[in-house]
Structure formats: structure tokens, C-alpha cells
Amino acid sequence: MTVHNLYIFDRNGVCLHYSEWNRKKQASISKEEEYKLMYGMLFSIRSFVSKMSPVDMKDGFLSFQTSKYKLHYYETPTGLKIVMNTDLGVNNMRETLHQIYSSIFVEYVVKNPLCSLNQPIQSELFRTKLDSFIRGLPFFSARAG
Amino acid sequence: MSRQSNRGTESKKMNSELFTLTYGALVTQLCKDYENDEDVNKQLDKMGYNIGVRLIEDFLARSNVGRCHDFRETADVIAKVAFKMYLGITPSITNWSAAGDEFSLILENNPLVDFVELPDNHSSLIYSNLLCGVLRGALEMVQMAVDVKFIQDTLKGDSVTEIRMRFIRRIEDNLPAGEE
Numbered sequence: 456m457t458v459h460n461l462y463i464f465d466r467n468g469v470c471l472h473y474s475e476w477n478r479k480k481q482a483s484i485s486k487e488e489e490y491k492l493m494y495g496m497l498f499s500i501r502s503f504v505s506k507m508s509p510v511d512m513k514d515g516f517l518s519f520q521t522s523k524y525k526l527h528y529y530e531t532p533t534g535l536k537i538v539m540n541t542d543l544g545v546n547n548m549r550e551t552l553h554q555i556y557s558s559i560f561v562e563y564v565v566k567n568p569l570c571s572l573n574q575p576i577q578s579e580l581f582r583t584k585l586d587s588f589i590r591g592l593p594f595f596s597a598r599a600g
Numbered sequence: 601m602s603r604q605s606n607r608g609t610e611s612k613k614m615n616s617e618l619f620t621l622t623y624g625a626l627v628t629q630l631c632k633d634y635e636n637d638e639d640v641n642k643q644l645d646k647m648g649y650n651i652g653v654r655l656i657e658d659f660l661a662r663s664n665v666g667r668c669h670d671f672r673e674t675a676d677v678i679a680k681v682a683f684k685m686y687l688g689i690t691p692s693i694t695n696w697s698a699a700g701d702e703f704s705l706i707l708e709n710n711p712l713v714d715f716v717e718l719p720d721n722h723s724s725l726i727y728s729n730l731l732c733g734v735l736r737g738a739l740e741m742v743q744m745a746v747d748v749k750f751i752q753d754t755l756k757g758d759s760v761t762e763i764r765m766r767f768i769r770r771i772e773d774n775l776p777a778g779e780e
Contacts, residue, residue, distance in 0.1 A: 513666070533741045534741075534773060535657075560657075565654050566654070566658070
């Protein structure tokens with residue numbers, strides 16, 4: 456059980472925040488490139504899912520998994536996107552991701568008038584709170600496994 | 601708002617008089633700063649917009665309301681959930697246009713004007729115009745362009761306060777530039 460990393464994108468695709476905990480394999484491109492690639496893929500998956508779905512959807516795209524990791528996706532009606540990569544043992548993360556939105560992002564970014572809403576988050580308080588929240592998750596374990 | 605409060609989704613109740621009086625002080629100051637009421641109306645709308653843009657996030661986080669599929673649903677959420685949560689009142693929804701793209705919110709009592717009497721020399725001041733900005737800003741963040749204005753106001757001798765909302769269009773999201 457482990458949490459690898461977390462991205463927060465705004466509605467325009469700006470990466471507001473990135474943090475990583477157990478990431479063994481770095482991409483061979485710059486962070487900027489990586490954010491763009493990630494957002495482009497999410498954007499495509501969203502439109503793919505909505506076009507391909509044979510029935511009406513409520514939430515749309517929730518997650519995907521590969522042989523080694525699982526990507527969890529959460530989007531608010533305002534277009535804020537929270538993306539978390541974990542190992543395969545982690546089940547439904549919707550509740551957790553919603554909590555990150557409501558009790559950390561809204562609390563320490565939206566309610567901080569000095570935080571601009573469409574630029575990368577500079578707030579140290581937000582970082583600290585997010586980090587301790589993630590480390591406190593039952594399935595977070597920092598062992599190299 | 602205290603930062604230490606670890607409130608989950610329950611809302612903090614506070615006395616609305618503090619808000620009402622603060623708002624009154626704000627309007628009073630704007631009337632001093634600007635020559636004419638039109639500019640005050642504009643400033644109030646602008647401030648409201650900036651508040652609405654942030655308020656919507658707080659609202660969504662607390663209420664767990666999903667996306668609305670039509671304007672009627674939007675009207676319901678605004679009147680029954682949002683006004684209740686932030687102002688403690690529930691406006692009624694009336695006067696739907698035939699196309700379903702316009703409706704009115706009727707406020708029996710407007711908490712912003714509890715202690716207000718408009719002096720004669722401010723007849724064109726839209727005292728609660730901040731609310732229009734709030735509604736516009738919040739809805740813009742959920743991809744709805746709307747037009748919001750007061751068409752009746754108890755401060756001006758009308759029997760009720762009426763906010764008219766008109767849906768203009770859906771704001772589409774597009775890929776940021778420079779994506780392959």
C-alpha cells in the first residue's frame with residue numbers, strides 16, 4: 456500500500472500543485488512537460504469517456520490502472536482536478552479526494568485572499584496540511600516497496 | 601473565519617447583523633468615494649463577482665451538490681441551498697420565461713437592508729448590487745454565463761425584492777494553447 460504522487464490542476468490546465476512521496480521512476484522530461492502531458496491525457500480521457508459511454512453518466516471518468524499503479528481522478532463542478540497515483544491495493548478514493556478538496560484546498564487556498572486561484576499554489580500552510588493529511592492516510596506507507 | 605477551526609461540512613452560524621452592518625459601512629464608504637451611484641453599483645458588482653468566484657468553491661465543498669443539468673435545477677439549488685446556507689433565507693422562484701432561460705428570485709426580506717433607508721439623493725443606487733456580482737461570479741465558475749439584475753427593491757418602495765436571472769450561454773472549456 457502506498458501513495459505515489461498527487462497533481463492538482465485548475466480548469467485551464469494550469470498545474471496548481473504537485474507533490475510526490477514514493478516515486479521511484481522519474482519521467483525523462485521536465486516537470487513542466489510532464490504536467491502538460493498529464494493534463495492533455497486527462498483532458499482526452501474525459502472527452503473519450505463522455506463520447507464512448509453507451510449510457511448517461513453521473514461522474515464520468517473515475518480511475519484507470521496499469522500492471523503497477525492506479526490513477527484516481529476527481530473533478531469538481533468548477534473544473535478543479537485532483538489526481539492521485541497509488542499502488543493497486545487502494546480501492547475507491549473519491550471520498551478522500553473530495554476531502555482534500557473541501558478541507559484542504561478550499562480551506563487554505565480559496566479562503567486565503569492572497570492565494571491567486573489560477574497560478575501554482577505558493578502557500579506553505581497548504582503544503583504542510585496536505586502533506587500531513589496524505590501521510591495520515593491508512594494506506595500511506597513510506598516503505599520502499 | 602478562524603483558521604484553526606477544524607470544521608468539516610457543518611456551517612458556522614454567526615449573527616447576520618455583523619455582516620449587514622459591515623456591508624452598510626462598505627456601501628457608505630463607496631458612496632463617499634465615488635461621484636455617482638452608477639459607479640458605486642459597478643464597484644459593488646465587481647466586488648461581488650470576486651467574492652462569488654471563491655464562494656462557489658466553499659459552497660461545492662460544503663453542499664456536495666453535483667453538476668446541474670438544466671437552469672431549473674440551478675435555480676432550485678441557488679434558492680433552496682445557497683441562499684439558505686449563506687444568508688439564512690429561502691427566496692421563492694417565479695416568473696419563468698417560456699424558453700426556461702429566465703426566472704426571478706423573490707426575496708421577502710433582504711438581510712442586507714435590515715437597517716437601511718435610502719436617502720432621496722441616492723435614487724439610482726442599487727443597494728444590494730453585491731449579490732448580483734456574487735451570483736454571476738459563482739455561476740461563471742460552473743460554466744454558466746448569466747445576467748443578473750434587481751428589477752424590484754423594497755428599498756425603492758416595491759412590495760418585494762426581485763432579482764432577475766437570465767441564462768446567456770454555456771461556457772465551454774477548451775484545451776490550453778500549445779498542446780499537441
